[in-house]
Amino acid sequence: MSSSANHYRSPLRDIEFNLFEALRVQDSAFGQGPFEGMTEEIARDALVALDRVSAQKFGASLVPGDREPPTYDPETQQVTLPQALKDAIDAYHEGGWEALALPEALGGFGATPSLHWGAFEMPTAANPAVPFYAFGAFIASVVYRLGTPEQRSRFLPRMLDEHWGGAMVLTEPNAGSDVGAARAKARPIGGDIWAIEGIKRYITNGEYDHAKNIMHLVLARPEGAKPGTKGLSMFFVPKLWIDEDGRTHDNFVRCIGLEKKMGLKGSVTCEMSYGEGGVTRGFLAGEVHDGIRQMFHVIEHARMGVGCKSMAQLSQGYQHALAYAKERVQGADLMRATDKTAPRVEIIRHPDVRRMLMAQKAHSEGMRALCLFTASIQDQVALLGGHADPKAKALDRLNDLLLPLVKGYNSEKAYELLSLSLQCYGGAGYMQDYPIEQYIRDQRIDAVYEGTTHIQSLDLLFRKVARDGGETLRGLLGRVEQSLKDAEGGEALADVRARLARGLADVQGIFMALMGKMGESLYHVGLQGNRVLAALAEIVIGWLLVRHAAIAQAKLDDGAKGSEADFYRGKVASARWFCRNVLPGLTLTRKLVEDSALDLMELPDGAF
Numbered sequence: 001m002s003s004s005a006n007h008y009r010s011p012l013r014d015i016e017f018n019l020f021e022a023l024r025v026q027d028s029a030f031g032q033g034p035f036e037g038m039t040e041e042i043a044r045d046a047l048v049a050l051d052r053v054s055a056q057k058f059g060a061s062l063v064p065g066d067r068e069p070p071t072y073d074p075e076t077q078q079v080t081l082p083q084a085l086k087d088a089i090d091a092y093h094e095g096g097w098e099a100l101a102l103p104e105a106l107g108g109f110g111a112t113p114s115l116h117w118g119a120f121e122m123p124t125a126a127n128p129a130v131p132f133y134a135f136g137a138f139i140a141s142v143v144y145r146l147g148t149p150e151q152r153s154r155f156l157p158r159m160l161d162e163h164w165g166g167a168m169v170l171t172e173p174n175a176g177s178d179v180g181a182a183r184a185k186a187r188p189i190g191g192d193i194w195a196i197e198g199i200k201r202y203i204t205n206g207e208y209d210h211a212k213n214i215m216h217l218v219l220a221r222p223e224g225a226k227p228g229t230k231g232l233s234m235f236f237v238p239k240l241w242i243d244e245d246g247r248t249h250d251n252f253v254r255c256i257g258l259e260k261k262m263g264l265k266g267s268v269t270c271e272m273s274y275g276e277g278g279v280t281r282g283f284l285a286g287e288v289h290d291g292i293r294q295m296f297h298v299i300e301h302a303r304m305g306v307g308c309k310s311m312a313q314l315s316q317g318y319q320h321a322l323a324y325a326k327e328r329v330q331g332a333d334l335m336r337a338t339d340k341t342a343p344r345v346e347i348i349r350h351p352d353v354r355r356m357l358m359a360q361k362a363h364s365e366g367m368r369a370l371c372l373f374t375a376s377i378q379d380q381v382a383l384l385g386g387h388a389d390p391k392a393k394a395l396d397r398l399n400d401l402l403l404p405l406v407k408g409y410n411s412e413k414a415y416e417l418l419s420l421s422l423q424c425y426g427g428a429g430y431m432q433d434y435p436i437e438q439y440i441r442d443q444r445i446d447a448v449y450e451g452t453t454h455i456q457s458l459d460l461l462f463r464k465v466a467r468d469g470g471e472t473l474r475g476l477l478g479r480v481e482q483s484l485k486d487a488e489g490g491e492a493l494a495d496v497r498a499r500l501a502r503g504l505a506d507v508q509g510i511f512m513a514l515m516g517k518m519g520e521s522l523y524h525v526g527l528q529g530n531r532v533l534a535a536l537a538e539i540v541i542g543w544l545l546v547r548h549a550a551i552a553q554a555k556l557d558d559g560a561k562g563s564e565a566d567f568y569r570g571k572v573a574s575a576r577w578f579c580r581n582v583l584p585g586l587t588l589t590r591k592l593v594e595d596s597a598l599d600l601m602e603l604p605d606g607a608f
């Protein structure tokens with residue numbers, strides 16, 4: 001794809017369908033509580049405007065960010081972004097798009113999480129590196145939540161007015177998935193100020209030349225604190241320290257290397273050093289030794305972002321594959337394959353290409369539905385007073401249960417299905433003339449960072465399912481049961497609901513089988529965890545697609561016309577295809593979990 005071509009394809013119609021037709025956030029959340037100022041009209045206008053700027057500005061930076069990626073100068077220890085990325089970041093700030101995620105008290109838009117995550121898809125689809133550079137605004141909201149009044153007034157206005165960057169700083173050479181192995185140290189040096197020392201690696205946005213300052217959220221261990229995650233505290237560490245009188249000083253936050261990556265090259269990944277050559281100062285966020293709990297709010301936000309990113313990239317891959325399949329002419333219709341005089345057809349006429357296209361369509365719509373359903377639960381949590389409010393506890397737990405599905409399932413499946421996007425192109429898909437090969441490289445990281453897929457599975461099964469005795473899980477599956485009882489979609493969808501019901505029974509069977517196996521050994525959770533996570537995600541997605549199909553069927557029955565009728569027919573088709581082609585796989589998963597065996601764990605390492 002030439003560097004001037006804009007690859008972005010709008011996903012707006014389906015985002016609007018999810019928000020305003022399926023979830024009806026205009027009734028369930030807009031105009032209430034913290035979202036009092038939000039209306040359907042404002043929300044729709046914002047989505048249309050963001051779609052436009054994604055097409056015009058952000059999309060144009062995707063290829064330059066990959067082909068002329070950021071560079072590192074070891075002399076100055078600075079990272080320079082290519083001009084196209086700087087232009088995209090400027091456009092982001094000029095539009096004030098980072099304010100969408102901010103509370104009104106910080107000059108934000110007062111958007112519901114559902115609107116925020118719906119909107120997030122568009123710049124992310126256009127160039128997934130771009131929204132990362134606006135992460136400073138989210139960190140400002142963390143400073144607002146956890147900072148003292150003095151810290152807030154010293155840092156917050158400048159963070160927002162000057163568009164500071166933001167970095168999440170956990171990983172170290174010896175502490176990846178095992179975050180609790182972190183060795184970075186913290187020592188109090190007066191008041192709430194601490195000296196931070198250590199090396200961190202793979203830090204997104206640790207250093208770059210297009211932000212006046214960068215706020216690093218660093219996990220470090222106060223001297224004498226116990227080992228493991230419980231001994232970690234979280235610190236706000238600006239790249240440039242700000243004195244009480246507002247003057248800035250070097251804070252000895254250094255980039256000591258820039259990673260050369262497979263993809264997502266427009267996003268900088270830095271090795272960082274703190275406290276080398278001088279004192280790096282940071283202020284403690286909240287209470288000491290509360291770091292992992294504080295950081296979890298940030299991690300959850302990031303996990304949601306990664307799941308949405310995967311969905312966004314798959315949706316782009318699908319739209320490109322679809323457009324290509326409608327143009328590329330090759331071979332005759334299968335029914336006339338032996339007839340040499342038969343006309344050549346567009347490849348979309350071939351059954352196997354249709355199969356591949358529908359797999360991408362149904363999954364990308366299903367993943368979007370999963371993301372935005374989860375976001376709508378976050379709306380309700382906020383309306384009930386937020387995480388800390390006991391009234392919100394049940395829905396907060398539901399959100400917690402859904403997050404590993406959003407992150408774990410979307411990131412794994414999008415990679416698998418982007419491979420089908422490429423397959424639809426044949427050889428052309430392997431070429432840089434088209435964007436698919438870059439999508440694949442840019443998306444592959446999603447199953448790794450913010451906790452690998454297996455870390456998501458362990459989180460799901462131990463923290464989200466076992467810890468409350470399966471109550472939240474039963475509540476979620478109970479919602480599926482209720483839709484079946486209500487016969488949503490009527491007679492037209494009876495066959496689809498029957499498949500959903502069989503899938504639900506299989507998922508219930510999978511959890512029963514796993515519980516039984518856990519009594520034998522916890523290794524079964526490790527061996528089966530990823531497929532159990534996928535099974536739960538698939539039944540939730542199947543359920544959401546069936547609900548969408550019921551809405552679409554009603555629109556068709558009401559006489560929808562033209563492209564709208566096609567859109568709704570496509571919705572019914574997605575649900576039908578998913579329930580017929582994906583949910584039967586749950587029967588196999590159930591069998592595999594029931595037959596889970598420990599021989600793999602007994603095999604000597606040398607036999608691998």
Ligand SMILES: Cc1cc2nc3c(=O)[nH]c(=O)nc-3n(C[C@H](O)[C@H](O)[C@H](O)COP(=O)(O)OP(=O)(O)OC[C@H]3O[C@@H](n4cnc5c(N)ncnc54)[C@H](O)[C@@H]3O)c2cc1C
Binds near residue numbers: 175202204453454455
């Ligand atoms: C491009 C990029 C950007 C990143 N950005 C950031 C950032 O901004 N901030 C930050 O702090 N980090 C960042 N990371 C780090 C990222 O979060 C880690 O790479 C990730 O958590 C995995 O850690 P690891 O690489 O050390 O792999 P490891 O932890 O060594 O994992 C290797 C394999 O072992 C498996 N494994 C590990 N432990 C277990 C276990 N207990 N049970 C079962 N399986 C296990 C994993 O699932 C994986 O398959 C980034 C990484 C990359 C590549």
